[in-house]
Amino acid sequence: MQKVKFYDHVDDTLLKFAVIVCRYNGAWVFCRHKNRTTYEVPGGHREPCEEIRAAAVRELYEETGAVRFHIRPVCVYSVTEGLHDDSETFGMLYFAEIYGFQELPDFEMEQVVLFPNMPENLTYPEIQPELMKKVQEFVK
Secondary structure (H helix, E strand, O other), X not given: OOEEEEEOOOOHHHEEEEEEEEEEOOEEEEEXXXXXXXXXXXXXXXXXXXXXXXXXXXXXXXHHOEEEEEEEEEXXXXXXXXXXXXXXXXXXXXXXXXXXXXXXXXXXXXXXXXXOOOOOOEOOOOXXXXXXXXXXXXHO
């Protein structure tokens, strides 16, 4: 079972992912990967020598087509895989208010869907609800 923890700060070199929980006109923005039937928030791996914020901006565009937005860091999070693996993988959690989209770029995402609440059919059901809850506290 995966476990999510939150931190105010870790060394930048530990940050491997950027994940962006985002809204557009009051609805939550989720993506559907071409090879899956589940939904996820935009995010992905940091490229070598890439600033973590730049990774977030890049992933947000690649996975949603968002071109006008305001993005803010929320906190660092980690995921521990479970029973026999105590190693943590760290990422930076962001919140973005999206104001404009272009056509979805031809990368791995098939569809962008707006939901009034988090959908039940999640790609990462042990992780995404925790990240969403943290962002909802942040934007209050």
